[in-house]
Amino acid sequence: MASGGASHRSAAKSSLGGTRQASHGVSHRASTGERINTAETTGHLQKTVADRGLRMTRQRRVILQVMDDAEQHLDVDQILERARKIDADVHLVTVYRTIDLLKKQGLIDELDLLHLRGDRHYYESHGPRDHIHVACLKCGKVREFESRLYEQLKEQIARDFAMKVTVSRTEVGGVCAECLAAEAHARRNS
DSSP states (O other): OOOOOHHHHHHHHHHHTOEEEEETTEEEEEOSSSSOOOTTTSSHHHHHHHHTTOOOOHHHHHHHHHHHHOSSOBOHHHHHHHHHHHOTTOOHHHHHHHHHHHHHTTOEEEEOGGGTTTTOOEEEEOOSSOOEEEEETTTOOEEEEEEHHHHHHHHHHHHHTTOOOOOOOEEEEEOOHHHHHHHHHHHHTO
16 A cells, blocks of 8 residues: 555545544544545556456456445445345355455455454455554444554554565554443433
8 A cells, every 4th residue: 555645635635524633743634434435546446457457257347346436344245235236147256256356466455343243354445545444342333544653653663674564454443432422321311
């Protein structure tokens, strides 16, 4: 995943309605939804697969369209369900084979998202920047968080271990503001 420039971050902020905050001179952005998808970051799976000369069947094209358009992390069953709304002939084995191909090509990540929903695995295409998945352990909402501090940490790891960091996955679990408020409300009313 490549680091984006300030203009890209500004475009992402305005199209998402995300919040940019300064904390001791460091800016960060939390997405307002489950995915940080913008017109700039979606649609690239279909194009990349075609650019690499990989076989593009009708079913594979539909699966890639579903993944490109996703505004949340999808598991295999969700990908299949959405693909079948577009083309009823999409088969589960084709979904698995497509996911396997995309993983081998380094185009998607497989996530367990703190096992919030059991042993399910979720898939997301690589965005322009690495991010941290922040999950509510109560309601299961997953948000994505980007920070320059995260980029600096990866740079320090690269320096300290004399390595090129090519994969970075971080998940943080806790209780979201909405669930905390609901718990407080329930305590006051009991």
